Amino acid sequence: MPVLVDGLFAKDESHRPTGSVKHGFARSLFPDGLTRGLITEDTPLVDAAGGNIAVAEAYFARLLGLPFTAVVPARTSAAKRARIEQHGEVCVAVDPPLAVYDRARELAAGGHYLDHLARLGPAVDAHEPADLVTEILHEVPEPAWIVLGVGTGASSHVVGRHLRRRGATTRVAVVDPENSAYFPGWVTDSPDYGTGMPSRVQGIGRPQIEPAVVDLVIPVPDAVGIAAMRHLAAAGLRAGPSTSAALRGACHLLHRMRDEGTPGPVVLVAADSGTPYATTYYDDEWVSAKGLDPSPHAAVLEHFTRTGDWRA
Ligand SMILES: *Cc1c(COP(=O)(O)O)cnc(C)c1O
Numbered sequence: 001m002p003v004l005v006d007g008l009f010a011k012d013e014s015h016r017p018t019g020s021v022k023h024g025f026a027r028s029l030f031p032d033g034l035t036r037g038l039i040t041e042d043t044p045l046v047d048a049a050g051g052n053i054a055v056a057e058a059y060f061a062r063l064l065g066l067p068f069t070a071v072v073p074a075r076t077s078a079a080k081r082a083r084i085e086q087h088g089e090v091c092v093a094v095d096p097p098l099a100v101y102d103r104a105r106e107l108a109a110g111g112h113y114l115d116h117l118a119r120l121g122p123a124v125d126a127h128e129p130a131d132l133v134t135e136i137l138h139e140v141p142e143p144a145w146i147v148l149g150v151g152t153g154a155s156s157h158v159v160g161r162h163l164r165r166r167g168a169t170t171r172v173a174v175v176d177p178e179n180s181a182y183f184p185g186w187v188t189d190s191p192d193y194g195t196g197m198p199s200r201v202q203g204i205g206r207p208q209i210e211p212a213v214v215d216l217v218i219p220v221p222d223a224v225g226i227a228a229m230r231h232l233a234a235a236g237l238r239a240g241p242s243t244s245a246a247l248r249g250a251c252h253l254l255h256r257m258r259d260e261g262t263p264g265p266v267v268l269v270a271a272d273s274g275t276p277y278a279t280t281y282y283d284d285e286w287v288s289a290k291g292l293d294p295s296p297h298a299a300v301l302e303h304f305t306r307t308g309d310w311r312a
Contacts, residue, residue: 005305007257007265008250009140011132014239014273018056021148021155021271024132025120026056030064032123033112044069044111048104050076050084050091051151052272053116058087071104073097079276117154124158125165133162136267143170144257144264147250149242149271150174150217159269160213171215175242175249177222218249226287227297229274231305233282238274241281246271251301255310 016023033039045061047054050072061068070084074095081091092107094100105113124131136146146163150156153174160172228251229244237243250268257264280286287294304310 005251005254006308007254009143009265009267010237010243010270011136011139011146011267012237012239012270013132014243014270016056018052018059019273019275020052020056020240021132021269022052022056023059024130025116025124025155025158026053026060028123028127028131029057029114029116029119030060032119032126033114035126038112039064039066042066044108045114046071046104046108046111047114047116048100049116050080050100053154054084054091055080055087057114057116058084058089061089062087069107071100071107073100083276117152120154120158121161125162128162131162132269133159133166133168136269137166137168137170140265140267142168142264143267144262145171145173145250145253145266146269147173147175147246147253147266148269149246150176150214151242153214155269155271156214160215164213172213173216173218173249173253174214175218175220175225175245177220177225177241177245216253218252220245220248222290223292223294224248224297226281226292227294227301229281230294230298231301233274237270238282239270240272240274240277243268243270243272248301251304251310254308255304258308 013021013024030039039045043066045057045066045068047057048071049057050070054070054072058068058070068089069092070089071092071094072081074093075097076093084091092103094103128134136143146159148156148159156172156174163170163172225241225245225248228247229239229241232239232244232247246268250266253266274282300310
């Protein structure tokens with residue numbers, strides 16, 4: 001794992017065949033369905049998923065020669081749909097976004113609803129030791145924190161429950177982008193909290209939350225995340241926007257631990273590669289057209305990497 005600053009490691013999942021942390025998760029979902037007899041030859045598969053998990057599910061469905069349908073919210077970008085459809089599967093756009101769950105269940109009649117939100121935790125546990133947490137703990141013994149971006153909360157839930165099951169002391173922090181309901185829902189303990197605003201950060205941020213086993217939620221403004229993205233790319237890790245938001249969260253934790261004198265490394269999960277974001281987050285014109293100015297935040301990050309001191 002590359003070290004970004006002292007005490008910070010990156011678990012890079014961007015090099016997986018489908019380019020994200022969801023590759024390993026989806027790899028666990030299929031044996032789960034097969035051993036429970038829910039997936040047999042010719043079983044049509046359906047899931048309500050528009051992001052990297054759908055791309056990974058489509059990949060494994062094709063590997064098994066099974067038809068797969070991803071039910072995606074209408075606002076899913078054409079580029080993301082194309083990444084799913086590259087494996088030859090159909091996408092059905094549904095609006096409003098939360099209708100995807102009912103629609104997927106309907107479509108799966110006579111087939112199998114993969115239901116990653118509900119099944120991922122047990123499926124990943126059953127796949128041990130070829131799972132994300134085991135790999136992280138093997139590479140970095142006893143990290144104080146694992147930090148990752150949050151969208152639906154599925155990934156952090158998988159990581160958090162797995163750590164608890166093993167009795168590990170490692171805590172889970174998630175970073176939440178602007179306009180996501182996750183942070184306000186977490187603070188106010190209202191799982192159905194809705195902001196009604198779509199997040200700018202594709203893949204993370206969500207209009208409704210699921211319960212999650214997390215210790216800390218750190219809200220990160222988009223401009224700060226973009227500054228962190230450039231910083232990370234300059235350090236050799238060209239990752240997507242949720243990873244850079246996680247970098248900002250990791251800096252917050254490292255600074256706090258330094259102040260408190262608590263030891264222990266922090267592991268950030270690089271959840272996907274920067275490649276799909278070349279014409280958006282990595283494009284200066286796109287960034288300024290969104291009214292975002294990362295430069296003041298870049299200076300703060302630079303200072304932090306040099307001194308370990310965070311003066312926001
Ligand atoms: C899945 C994913 C996350 C975490 O999203 P959840 O919906 O909370 O699991 C963060 N970043 C990327 C790039 C992802 O693919």
